[in-house]
Amino acid sequence: MTTRLISLSLPHAPRQRRAGILKTLLGLREVMRQRRALAALDARLLDDLGLTEAEVRREAARAPWDVPDDIPWDVPNHWRA
Numbered sequence: 001m002t003t004r005l006i007s008l009s010l011p012h013a014p015r016q017r018r019a020g021i022l023k024t025l026l027g028l029r030e031v032m033r034q035r036r037a038l039a040a041l042d043a044r045l046l047d048d049l050g051l052t053e054a055e056v057r058r059e060a061a062r063a064p065w066d067v068p069d070d071i072p073w074d075v076p077n078h079w080r081a
Helices: 015-039 043-049 053-061
Strands: none
Touching: 015 053, 043 053
């Protein structure tokens, strides 16, 4: 009796494409983390940054893929604000 292992990876996707997908997912996760951290700041810190609570609420409500043009990781152009 032989046992076969089933690969749960993306066997048909080239390695570079898988790396790109992972990089994008990690970037989205980082954007979400930063927006949560921004939303957690108190009014004094927001004032130091020159931000209003309304601006922070608006930023925190954006979708993770809705990123500014100067984001340091690659995303498709149609994801950019």
